[in-house]
Amino acid sequence: MGSGNLGPVEQCRRRGANVMSEAAHIPMRRAPGGNLITRMLSRVISGRALVIAVPLVWLLIFFVIPFVVVLQISLTDAAIARPPYTPLFGDNWEFYGDLENYAFLLSDALYINAYLSSLKIALISTLLALLIGYPMAYYIARTEEPKRSLLLMLIILPFWTSFLLRVYAWIGFLSLNGVINNTLISIGIISEPIVMLQTDFAVYIGIVYTYLPFMILPLYANLVKMDVSLIEASQDLGASPMSTFFRITLPLSLPGVIAGSMLVFIPAIGEYVIPALLGGPDTLMIGKVLWTEFFNNRDWPVASAVATVMLVVVVLPIILLRNAQPKEPS
Amino acid sequence: MNRRGFFLPTAALLGFVFLYAPIMSLIIFSFNENKLVTVWSRFSTKWYGELFSDDQIMGAAWISLQIAFTSAIIATVLGTLAGLVLTRFGRFRLRTPLMGMTTAPLVMPEVITGLSLLLLFVGMEAFLGWPAGRGMTTIIIAHSTFCMAYVAVVVQSRLGDMDDSLEEAALDLGARPVRVFFDITLPVIAPALISGWLLSFTLSLDDLVIASFVSGPGSSTLPMVIFSKVKLGVSPDINALASLIILIVGVGIAIAFWQLRRGMKK
Amino acid sequence: MAHSATAADTKPWRDPAAKPFIKIRNITKKFGDFTAVDNVSLDIFKGELFCLLGGSGCGKSTLLRMMSGFETPTSGTIEIDGQDMARVSPYNRPTNMMFQSYALFPHMSVEKNIAYGLLRQGMAKPQAMVKVAEMLKLVKLEKFASRKPHQLSGGQKQRVALARSLVKQPKLLLLDEPLGALDKKLREETQFELINIQETLGVTFIVVTHDQEEAMTLSTRIGVMNEGIITQIGEPTEIYERPATRFVADFIGSVNLFEGTVDMAAPDAMRVKTDSVGPILVNPVPGLTQGQKVTVALRPEKITLSRTQPSGNNILHGMVEDVAYMGNLSIYRVRLDNGNLLKVTRSNRLAEQEPISWDQEIWGQWSNAAGVVLTS
Numbered sequence: 010m011g012s013g014n015l016g017p018v019e020q021c022r023r024r025g026a027n028v029m030s031e032a033a034h035i036p037m038r039r040a041p042g043g044n045l046i047t048r049m050l051s052r053v054i055s056g057r058a059l060v061i062a063v064p065l066v067w068l069l070i071f072f073v074i075p076f077v078v079v080l081q082i083s084l085t086d087a088a089i090a091r092p093p094y095t096p097l098f099g100d101n102w103e104f105y106g107d108l109e110n111y112a113f114l115l116s117d118a119l120y121i122n123a124y125l126s127s128l129k130i131a132l133i134s135t136l137l138a139l140l141i142g143y144p145m146a147y148y149i150a151r152t153e154e155p156k157r158s159l160l161l162m163l164i165i166l167p168f169w170t171s172f173l174l175r176v177y178a179w180i181g182f183l184s185l186n187g188v189i190n191n192t193l194i195s196i197g198i199i200s201e202p203i204v205m206l207q208t209d210f211a212v213y214i215g216i217v218y219t220y221l222p223f224m225i226l227p228l229y230a231n232l233v234k235m236d237v238s239l240i241e242a243s244q245d246l247g248a249s250p251m252s253t254f255f256r257i258t259l260p261l262s263l264p265g266v267i268a269g270s271m272l273v274f275i276p277a278i279g280e281y282v283i284p285a286l287l288g289g290p291d292t293l294m295i296g297k298v299l300w301t302e303f304f305n306n307r308d309w310p311v312a313s314a315v316a317t318v319m320l321v322v323v324v325l326p327i328i329l330l331r332n333a334q335p336k337e338p339s
Numbered sequence: 340m341n342r343r344g345f346f347l348p349t350a351a352l353l354g355f356v357f358l359y360a361p362i363m364s365l366i367i368f369s370f371n372e373n374k375l376v377t378v379w380s381r382f383s384t385k386w387y388g389e390l391f392s393d394d395q396i397m398g399a400a401w402i403s404l405q406i407a408f409t410s411a412i413i414a415t416v417l418g419t420l421a422g423l424v425l426t427r428f429g430r431f432r433l434r435t436p437l438m439g440m441t442t443a444p445l446v447m448p449e450v451i452t453g454l455s456l457l458l459l460f461v462g463m464e465a466f467l468g469w470p471a472g473r474g475m476t477t478i479i480i481a482h483s484t485f486c487m488a489y490v491a492v493v494v495q496s497r498l499g500d501m502d503d504s505l506e507e508a509a510l511d512l513g514a515r516p517v518r519v520f521f522d523i524t525l526p527v528i529a530p531a532l533i534s535g536w537l538l539s540f541t542l543s544l545d546d547l548v549i550a551s552f553v554s555g556p557g558s559s560t561l562p563m564v565i566f567s568k569v570k571l572g573v574s575p576d577i578n579a580l581a582s583l584i585i586l587i588v589g590v591g592i593a594i595a596f597w598q599l600r601r602g603m604k605k
Numbered sequence: 606m607a608h609s610a611t612a613a614d615t616k617p618w619r620d621p622a623a624k625p626f627i628k629i630r631n632i633t634k635k636f637g638d639f640t641a642v643d644n645v646s647l648d649i650f651k652g653e654l655f656c657l658l659g660g661s662g663c664g665k666s667t668l669l670r671m672m673s674g675f676e677t678p679t680s681g682t683i684e685i686d687g688q689d690m691a692r693v694s695p696y697n698r699p700t701n702m703m704f705q706s707y708a709l710f711p712h713m714s715v716e717k718n719i720a721y722g723l724l725r726q727g728m729a730k731p732q733a734m735v736k737v738a739e740m741l742k743l744v745k746l747e748k749f750a751s752r753k754p755h756q757l758s759g760g761q762k763q764r765v766a767l768a769r770s771l772v773k774q775p776k777l778l779l780l781d782e783p784l785g786a787l788d789k790k791l792r793e794e795t796q797f798e799l800i801n802i803q804e805t806l807g808v809t810f811i812v813v814t815h816d817q818e819e820a821m822t823l824s825t826r827i828g829v830m831n832e833g834i835i836t837q838i839g840e841p842t843e844i845y846e847r848p849a850t851r852f853v854a855d856f857i858g859s860v861n862l863f864e865g866t867v868d869m870a871a872p873d874a875m876r877v878k879t880d881s882v883g884p885i886l887v888n889p890v891p892g893l894t895q896g897q898k899v900t901v902a903l904r905p906e907k908i909t910l911s912r913t914q915p916s917g918n919n920i921l922h923g924m925v926e927d928v929a930y931m932g933n934l935s936i937y938r939v940r941l942d943n944g945n946l947l948k949v950t951r952s953n954r955l956a957e958q959e960p961i962s963w964d965q966e967i968w969g970q971w972s973n974a975a976g977v978v979l980t981s
Contacts, residue, residue, distance in 0.1 A: 056516070056517065057428065060420055060423070060424060060428075061424050061428065061431065061433065061437070063417065063420050064417050064418075064420045064421035064424065064437070064441070064487070064491075065433060065436075065437050065440070067417055067484070067487075068421075068437070068440040068441065068484070068487075069440070071456065071459070071480060071481075071484045072440055072443070072444060072484055073440060074459060075452075075455030075456050075458060075459040076455055078455065078458040078459050078462050079451075079454060079455045079458055082458055092461045092465070141354055141357065142354070144346075144347055144350035144351055144354065145350070145351045145354040145355070147347065148347050148348060148350070148351035149351070151347075155600070158596060158599075158600065159596075162592055162593070162596050163355065163358075163359075164358070165592065166585075166588060166589060166592050167358055167359075167362065169541055169588045169591075169592060170362075170581075170584055170585050170588045171544075171545050171562070171565075171581070171584055172545050172547075173545065173547055173562050173565055173566060173569075174365070174565070174577070174580070174581040174584065175361065175362070177365075177565070177569045177573075177577065177581070178361035178362060178364065178365045178581070179361055180569065180572070180573055181361070181364060181365065181368065181573050181578075182360070182361050182364060184572075184573065188364050218357070218358070218361070221354075221357075221358065271446070275446045275448075276446065276448060276449075278448065279447075279448020279449065279450055279451060280448070281449065281450050281548050282547055282548065282566075285570075286566075286569065286570070296448060296449075296450045299450045299451075299454065300450060300548075303454060303552075304551075309458070312454060313454065313458065316450070316451045316454050316455070319448065319451060320451060324446070324447065324448065324451070327446070328439075328443065328446060502706055502708060504704045504705075504706050504708040505708050505710060505711075507675055507695070507702075507704070507708065508702070508704055508708035508710075508769075509710070509721070510674075510675075510694075510695045510696050511673060511674075511675075511695050511696070511700075511701055511702045511770075512696075512701065512721050512722030512725055512769070512773070513696045513697075513722050513725035513726050513773070514696060514721075514725045515696055518725070522721075523710060526712045527711065527712065
């Protein structure tokens, strides 16, 4: 559409409102038939506002306000009651809240260690996922159809099967009399089974395994759009394949790398299921800590405090960092 | 591109082996007579029989399916509206907050989402009397909320690719904006709606953490039941369940890709 | 079929008493700091095939979209057949648009695409389908009625888009680069078909294009746009032979431009002194002062080439540097004695002069009437 280059007018148009919404703005000169009520209503509530309101209000109630509630509860104390926390406001709106729970978090090394450990585990898992996923994404991007679609299908298939069951699969693999140990023993490489379950190692495997498609797909999307002639030009100019990769391919694929890494790193920090099933009692991850506080200790206020800190210190900065990146069309 | 001859295909192959070995072992051992899932004795389908006669699992599966179906519909409607607003409505006052609210669930750790929603429901019950206790309704609300974010992404992408002069043409020919949406926009983005629905369905069916927080007595979902079983160790009827799910999904994806290839050939 | 008088025949714009069908007054469109259309005023008469011609970013598409209702003017008015279009939504305007990308609804057949506008208007289905059939006959696509857009070729899609935009018999049809996506041969055929359809139906057309050949072929009048303003409006011959500005002279066809100053004005001729080619004699132009800076525009086909020195005015000497043989004509680049390049074209008539070739000494001459004096 239009000549090849987008002039300033075209760019302005793209930024602005699409015609459909502007058309909905202009009050109809001849109001459509229908009774007085609908005509009056259409003057008060513009259709456009209604369409915006529906998802907005829903998200406000069921996504934003819950965070406020979490903050509130984090200021109360645990109690043997239903619900199991003391009220925040008294009969005359006296404020009973305090920062006791936060002080508690700071004082007990468990929590700080858990935050740090979560970051560490998430970071290492992301790097491992990148190392394993990049060659796979590159290979698929350079394959021709129809093999390429088949390979993509094979990558996507695990994603659509149950996350829980895929984690479960590793229990069978890693346990003391699991597949790996039994195979190694029967071949004769080891005589005693290796402890693999209930360790940090198992958690790494679990995270990399379940999040691998999230790393591969953005990488693939980026690599497949890459102009092959750039690589050919580099080699034509005398650069070795290694050098071409590090100087041309890798920098150009950086948006894909970042996108994939974000999709692995951020959720991995707050993971619960993987450390619960594959990790040990000394595998410290903040998601598990929160769960334990809530379900095992029935300490809703502390759990809320853990969540608030997690949100403010970890999640929000990452989201803001992500939004500060120049957007790449996906 | 045979310059990379050895390294790349090998690395890719190892990657695929890594991805599929555990799944394969799941399937293989679901046919193992021996309860010790990792020692092969002989072929048997008894675990499938056990699976289907397990009322707890079957009941939970039914509940999960109902929840997934309903949540997917709600999420698709909400996500489509959000996607439409963010793509076609240009600048309006609350656009940035809406954009933030629509993308945040994608990266929010599930424990936080689950906890916050539970606390909301508890608080709402205290103030408003609704929801009366947690159960399927609260799970549906929770799932719809985080699934709509995924639908919104898919819809935004499809709307962005779509030639918007199609909508202008319809307006030019005399159709009002609402008419244009149902006559033109919706049919053209229909594939995105379908994949959004499927995505929501899958995510809902698979969710453990959020459901654990917001469910109530009598509304245990399938993942919750599976989780309680596997916490105690390997369980072969779960292997059977896993194999069935993999089979269904595999067939579904194969059909989808086949349809896609047929569509592309036209 | 009797050919009733069309606007191309009656030329209403030459009649000062004629009432314009479309009145555009002081239309401005700003996007933030950027002014896309700057205070444009324009009259278009009923039955015209008017072309807005210009390069990308000149504002022609924005102007078109304001007429169809897809952009709201920052200021100014648009009147169509006496009705002010301010605050009239696109779906209520007596205009229809043919989009550059054709914008055919992919999930509807050709028939349903064309019928869409009629049905939205409230016409009953059987009645609408009759009109659709008529339209299909007009664009010669009767056999394609139940095909879907992806089963059509580019040329067929274009005709469906045209049919769809005409079936409601709008007062004004707006066409955005209608022939842009077609290949050269198809474009030529379609140009004449387009003119035929327009004259048969008597609909007023406004066409936006960047292709000056297209504008010259199709239009009753052309409006040349540059950077948001209309630099010249006129019939094709006027635009070509008497461009008003350097921009227009350079944009349409090829031209030799010589900068100079007015040297001497006499009743029968005027002399412009140039640094590049010496003095040039032109027909007298009123209203110029001695020493005023002007540009003389000279069309390449107006220069006569000869191997021997001719006599008379406006003679230049040089060597043929380049020859491009185009079949029906040849384009020469002559390196003049003072180093400047002169563009000359000459039609190739058989058995005439000897062919002119590279590195030959050559003389060029043109008449006083050939040079056009431009003040801007």
